[in-house]
Amino acid sequence: MTVTVSLVSLVDDDDSVRESLPELLSHLNFAVRSFTTAEEFLASDSADQTRCLILDVVLPGMSGPDLQRELKRRGQKIPIVFISGFTDETFRNEMLAQGAVEYLFKPFSEAALLTAINAALGVS
Amino acid sequence: MNATNLCRRDDLGLTAAVRANEHASADDVTAELARMENLGPHLGDLVTAADGKPAPLQARQGPGEPALVWSGFGIAYIDAMIGGLIQQGRPLPALLNALCRLFDATVEGYSSSVLLLDRTRTRVQHAVGPGLPSNYSELLEGQSVSCASGGLQLDSNGGPAKAPAQDLKSCWSAPILSLTGEMLGIFVVYERAVNGPTSLYPALLQQFTHVASMAIERSRSEHTLRRTEALLAKALHLSSTGSFSWRVDSGEITWSDEIYRIFEFDPGVPLTLQLPCSRIHPDDLPRWYEMVDRIRNEGSDYEHEYRLLMPDHSVKYLHVVAHACRDQDGQLEYVGAVQDVSQRKLAEEALNKTRAELAHLSRVQSLGALTASIAHEVNQPLCAITNNATSCLRYLAMDPPNVERARKAVQRTVQDGNRAADVITRLRALFKKKDTTTESVQLNEIAREVIALSFGELRRSRVIVKSELADDLPPVFGDRVQLQQVILNLLLNARDAMTGVHDRPRQLLISCVRDADDRIRLSVRDAGVGFASQQALEKLFEPFYSTKSGGMGIGLAISRSIVESHHGKLWATRNEGHGATFTFSIPRAGARARAACKVTALGMPALTDAIHT
Numbered sequence: 065m066t067v068t069v070s071l072v073s074l075v076d077d078d079d080s081v082r083e084s085l086p087e088l089l090s091h092l093n094f095a096v097r098s099f100t101t102a103e104e105f106l107a108s109d110s111a112d113q114t115r116c117l118i119l120d121v122v123l124p125g126m127s128g129p130d131l132q133r134e135l136k137r138r139g140q141k142i143p144i145v146f147i148s149g150f151t152d153e154t155f156r157n158e159m160l161a162q163g164a165v166e167y168l169f170k171p172f173s174e175a176a177l178l179t180a181i182n183a184a185l186g187v188s
Numbered sequence: 189m190n191a192t193n194l195c196r197r198d199d200l201g202l203t204a205a206v207r208a209n210e211h212a213s214a215d216d217v218t219a220e221l222a223r224m225e226n227l228g229p230h231l232g233d234l235v236t237a238a239d240g241k242p243a244p245l246q247a248r249q250g251p252g253e254p255a256l257v258w259s260g261f262g263i264a265y266i267d268a269m270i271g272g273l274i275q276q277g278r279p280l281p282a283l284l285n286a287l288c289r290l291f292d293a294t295v296e297g298y299s300s301s302v303l304l305l306d307r308t309r310t311r312v313q314h315a316v317g318p319g320l321p322s323n324y325s326e327l328l329e330g331q332s333v334s335c336a337s338g339g340l341q342l343d344s345n346g347g348p349a350k351a352p353a354q355d356l357k358s359c360w361s362a363p364i365l366s367l368t369g370e371m372l373g374i375f376v377v378y379e380r381a382v383n384g385p386t387s388l389y390p391a392l393l394q395q396f397t398h399v400a401s402m403a404i405e406r407s408r409s410e411h412t413l414r415r416t417e418a419l420l421a422k423a424l425h426l427s428s429t430g431s432f433s434w435r436v437d438s439g440e441i442t443w444s445d446e447i448y449r450i451f452e453f454d455p456g457v458p459l460t461l462q463l464p465c466s467r468i469h470p471d472d473l474p475r476w477y478e479m480v481d482r483i484r485n486e487g488s489d490y491e492h493e494y495r496l497l498m499p500d501h502s503v504k505y506l507h508v509v510a511h512a513c514r515d516q517d518g519q520l521e522y523v524g525a526v527q528d529v530s531q532r533k534l535a536e537e538a539l540n541k542t543r544a545e546l547a548h549l550s551r552v553q554s555l556g557a558l559t560a561s562i563a564h565e566v567n568q569p570l571c572a573i574t575n576n577a578t579s580c581l582r583y584l585a586m587d588p589p590n591v592e593r594a595r596k597a598v599q600r601t602v603q604d605g606n607r608a609a610d611v612i613t614r615l616r617a618l619f620k621k622k623d624t625t626t627e628s629v630q631l632n633e634i635a636r637e638v639i640a641l642s643f644g645e646l647r648r649s650r651v652i653v654k655s656e657l658a659d660d661l662p663p664v665f666g667d668r669v670q671l672q673q674v675i676l677n678l679l680l681n682a683r684d685a686m687t688g689v690h691d692r693p694r695q696l697l698i699s700c701v702r703d704a705d706d707r708i709r710l711s712v713r714d715a716g717v718g719f720a721s722q723q724a725l726e727k728l729f730e731p732f733y734s735t736k737s738g739g740m741g742i743g744l745a746i747s748r749s750i751v752e753s754h755h756g757k758l759w760a761t762r763n764e765g766h767g768a769t770f771t772f773s774i775p776r777a778g779a780r781a782r783a784a785c786k787v788t789a790l791g792m793p794a795l796t797d798a799i800h801t
């Protein structure tokens with residue numbers, strides 16, 4: 065059986081998260097690339113290849129929602145899963161309404177993450 | 189009867205009786221006065237010329253002339269007479285009564301009186317006229333007087349012009365002036381004959397008004413002195429202040445009654461240095477001995493605070509100030525005051541408690557604003573912990589288990605656990621309700637802690653934090669938590685001030701430097717909306733004034749009170765460009781070391797800061 069390894073990109077400025085999450089994603093058979101800022105992600109060539117973007121909300125410089133708008137403006141329809149330490153339901157709903165696939169509150173379970181990524185990849 | 193006789197009588201008679209014996213009793217003086225009255229007609233003879241009318245004094249002036257003798261006799265006589273009465277502490281009306289009787293006895297056919305004026309110097313308060321009808325005083329009391337054309341006149345409505353008795357035909361008056369020219373009263377003379385004033389009267393009146401003014405002034409100053417003494421005694425009692433003296437070499441100690449009351453000793457208990465020791469709080473006794481040794485050797489002024497432990501186990505707080513002086517023999521003597529400041533101490537404690545509670549309330553409110561950010565700060569490491577632990581489980585589930593990778597995952601888990609704990613530790617201090625503790629602290633270190641705590645919140649509000657914290661700053665004496673609270677409050681205010689800013693970076697600059705006055709100065713500069721005027725900025729420090737909808741308006745008021753309790757200042761200035769800068773400065777630790785020792789010793793703010801710094 066051939067499995068296509070999907071590229072999942074992570075943008076989070078927290079070192080611990082950027083260290084631990086890719087490791088977990090690799091166990092789940094995803095290829096992962098990590099970025100500290102939204103600007104870094106936009107400047108890379110990953111934007112074109114990313115099948116799912118795991119995106120922190122609060123970032124130095126351009127924020128998560130800013131990046132979401134920018135990608136929309138550029139016509140790049142990358143499914144986004146927001147992850148945030150801010151547990152604000154109203155804001156979560158707002159982001160979902162604007163097209164995010166999921167908005168996970170940190171900390172989240174492996175199962176919740178996998179469900180969200182699968183949803184982003186359109187895997188049932 | 190001639191002048192020589194009279195003069196001799198003066199020498200042998202009344203003046204001798206009064207002068208020779210300063211302790212002449214009231215009865216002696218009264219007896220002499222009675223004798224004087226009997227001599228009246230003869231005295232009248234002396235100043236009556238051959239034509240039976242009072243002779244002008246000037247006409248008789250010359251060596252050995254009767255008028256001069258009379259004049260000398262008169263002054264000496266009146267002085268001795270009234271002086272004796274004054275010395276006996278007789279009330280003023282009695283003195284003036286005697287004076288009038290002397291006048292009436294001296295010059296036949298005249299009745300004199302003294303009118304005392306009220307405070308406004310426009311009305312008669314009291315009138316003394318022993319030779320006048322008994323209702324004389326009532327007749328004149330409240331009458332208004334006026335000064336006109338250099339001489340004193342009573343109003344045309346009543347007054348001396350209206351004779352108090354049928355047989356009095358003429359009336360003269362002269363002002364009684366103090367040494368400084370202030371009008372004390374009026375000397376009024378009535379004559380039974382209708383006569384114009386002769387040149388005798390000015391001289392006579394001058395003598396009598398002079399003595400009257402002495403009597404009034406003397407009486408007033410004594411009254412004032414007694415009143416002052418009574419007020420002072422009352423004030424000392426009310427303020428629980430006693431005075432003492434201590435002759436260091438002889439060991440002689442004197443206490444005022446109030447000190448006996450403060451120490452709760454019976455007055456008359458023999459005073460030694462050991463006596464107060466039996467009441468001084470055991471914890472303060474070593475310091476007290478140390479102080480006594482020091483001042484015994486140094487001979488300089490001192491100020492000291494200590495506690496008493498009373499037999500009923502209650503505690504009193506005393507404040508002592510003493511001045512060192514040397515007597516004629518060069519012996520060292522301390523004169524000082526002891527004040528029981530227990531009430532103030534209790535009030536200060538209550539105030540400090542209230543202030544601490546309010547500060548805590550305000551702190552909790554500030555932290556409330558941080559709740560989301562703090563949750564975020566904790567959720568970050570928690571997220572990493574969950575991820576690492578999940579990875580670890582997977583490594584262990586492998587066949588064979590990848591123990592090395594699992595170990596690394598656990599190590600990261602431990603690190604993240606510690607990181608989460610750090611956030612909680614920082615917070616716990618701020619949420620904790622505890623008494624103020626003063627210690628030596630680094631202000632820039634405190635600033636870094638607060639920046640760390642609020643960093644997430646500031647970043648979430650898109651505030652760019654820039655810090656310029658000097659590294660070589662001396663420490664300050666203060667309460668770490670309270671100072672954190674002040675800085676946190678300034679940072680959150682700066683954030684709020686920039687919420688509506690979209691056209692420029694939301695830049696916040698926090699700086700900490702040592703200023704020219706050797707104080708540590710911390711500033712928080714924002715690029716916010718700013719303020720229209722300096723007055724608008726000052727208003728921010730008023731309690732319950734807020735420019736924010738959710739604000740209680742106590743943050744800055746509390747912050748200022750905290751800074752002031754650290755002997756510092758907190759103020760705000762408008763920036764050249766956008767926004768405002770809030771700055772506080774507090775003295776470095778060494779500058780107030782002595783005062784701070786006092787705080788520790790008694791747990792109360794030093795009363796003597798002004799003296800020591």
